[in-house]
Amino acid sequence: MLYRIRHITQYRYASPVSLAYNLACLLPRNTEYQTCLDHHLTISPNASALAQRKDYFGNNTHNFCLETAHKELTVDIASTVRIADVRLLGMDLEIGSSWEFLLEQMHESKDEMTLRAREFCLDSNIVRTSQELREYAEPSFTPGRPLLSAVRDLNHRIFTDFAYDPGFTTVSTPLTEVLQHRRGVCQDFAHLAIGCLRSMGFASRYVSGYLETLPPPGEEKLVGSDASHAWFSVYAPGEGWFEFDPTNDNMPSVQHITTAWGRDYADVSPLKGVIFEGGGSQTLSVSVDVQRLEN
Numbered sequence: 017m018l019y020r021i022r023h024i025t026q027y028r029y030a031s032p033v034s035l036a037y038n039l040a041c042l043l044p045r046n047t048e049y050q051t052c053l054d055h056h057l058t059i060s061p062n063a064s065a066l067a068q069r070k071d072y073f074g075n076n077t078h079n080f081c082l083e084t085a086h087k088e089l090t091v092d093i094a095s096t097v098r099i100a101d102v103r104l105l106g107m108d109l110e111i112g113s114s115w116e117f118l119l120e121q122m123h124e125s126k127d128e129m130t131l132r133a134r135e136f137c138l139d140s141n142i143v144r145t146s147q148e149l150r151e152y153a154e155p156s157f158t159p160g161r162p163l164l165s166a167v168r169d170l171n172h173r174i175f176t177d178f179a180y181d182p183g184f185t186t187v188s189t190p191l192t193e194v195l196q197h198r199r200g201v202c203q204d205f206a207h208l209a210i211g212c213l214r215s216m217g218f219a220s221r222y223v224s225g226y227l228e229t230l231p232p233p234g235e236e237k238l239v240g241s242d243a244s245h246a247w248f249s250v251y252a253p254g255e256g257w258f259e260f261d262p263t264n265d266n267m268p269s270v271q272h273i274t275t276a277w278g279r280d281y282a283d284v285s286p287l288k289g290v291i292f293e294g295g296g297s298q299t300l301s302v303s304v305d306v307q308r309l310e311n
Contacts, residue, residue: 017099017270018309021226023244023302025287027089030296036082038289041276042093043068043076044225050274052076055095061086075276075284085294091287096309099270107267112255115163119217121253133251136219140279143207143222145215148195153212163218164258167250168267170212174205175265187281203281205262206246210280219251221277223259224284228271228306242304244286249277273306 023042044052059066063080071077082089113121122130122137139145156169181199191211194200200208206222213220227245247261247268259268268274276284 017101019097019099019228019273020094020305020307020309021097021273022092022094022305022307023226023286024304025091026301028299028301029087029089029294030298031294032085032087033082033089033291033294034085035292035294036089036289037292038080038082038089038091038287040078040080040091040093040287041071041075041224041284042091042286043078044095044097044273044275045074045076047274049100051098053096053098055093058090058092060088060090060092071283073276073278073283075278097273099273101270109164109168110162112162112164113252114160115157115166115216116160118163118253122218122251125253127253129256130251130253133219133253133257136221136251136279137214137217138279139214141282142280143191143211143214145211146192147215149191149208149211150215152195153216157216163250163252167213167258167260170209171260171262172265174209174262178205178208178262180263187285202246202261202263206248207280209248209260209262213248213250221249221251221257222280222284223247223249223268223274223277224281224286225272225274225276226304226306227261227264227273228308242306243302244275244304245272246281247272 043055046052057078059080061082061084064083065081067079069077153170157166177198179199182201184199185201185204191207194204194208210220210222224246229242247259249257249259251257261268278284
């Protein structure tokens with residue numbers, strides 16, 4: 017599949033901002049199944065300094081500085097991405113090593129990839145392990161069950177037990193409230209699954225990106241109607257990383273476009289920054305389009 021993604025972020029400030037530093041994490045990364053063919057970034061007003069680099073997790077980021085007084089900031093990025101159509105070819109989650117064996121390997125193996133994955137077993141700013149999260153996860157981890165089968169079951173239970181409610185949470189809503197009220201959005205469900213898996217002793221990371229959405233039959237797709245999406249991945253020692261989407265009860269395939277991954281949302285938020293002078297109150301608007309192109 018070939019996609020064209022356009023993501024426009026606009027801030028409006030009550031008073032002029034004269035100095036600001038920003039970090040954007042909006043450029044899709046290259047993965048085993050995905051290639052970013054090109055991109056074009058436009059910042060208005062023009063940045064006085066702009067640098068592209070890879071962060072600690074290998075994500076593509078842009079650092080930029082604004083030294084011109086402005087009451088509006090617009091960050092517009094367009095990317096072309098190719099997704100391989102063999103992403104899930106022949107995968108059977110009911111075979112493979114048991115979760116008990118892989119948990120032992122997770123903490124005893126000296127394999128380099130496993131050693132690197134262990135940092136994703138640790139607590140992060142947003143996701144904290146707890147007995148409560150472990151207890152929610154445990155029914156999926158029956159004795160002798162293959163790890164990926166158990167994670168798929170956990171993924172399905174989150175989809176079934178929790179209601180998608182865009183108005184209930186914010187980026188600062190703690191997992192305890194999400195678990196108590198059984199409501200949230202894709203970001204919350206990804207954090208929940210990560211918290212459950214880390215509480216069980218496994219490495220799990222947060223994945224940000226986009227999901228192609230299709231309009232109802234006979235209707236045209238609205239411009240800007242798409243949105244950023246989030247899911248999670250779990251590490252199986254000796255086998256690698258595997259992605260799951262609890263919001264849609266599936267494993268990401270050709271309709272999922274990966275932007276970045278990290279310990280949680282705080283590592284990969286699309287745009288963040290510091291205002292040194294001015295600003296006051298502000299409003300934010302975001303427009304996202306994911307367009308499928310002809311191969």
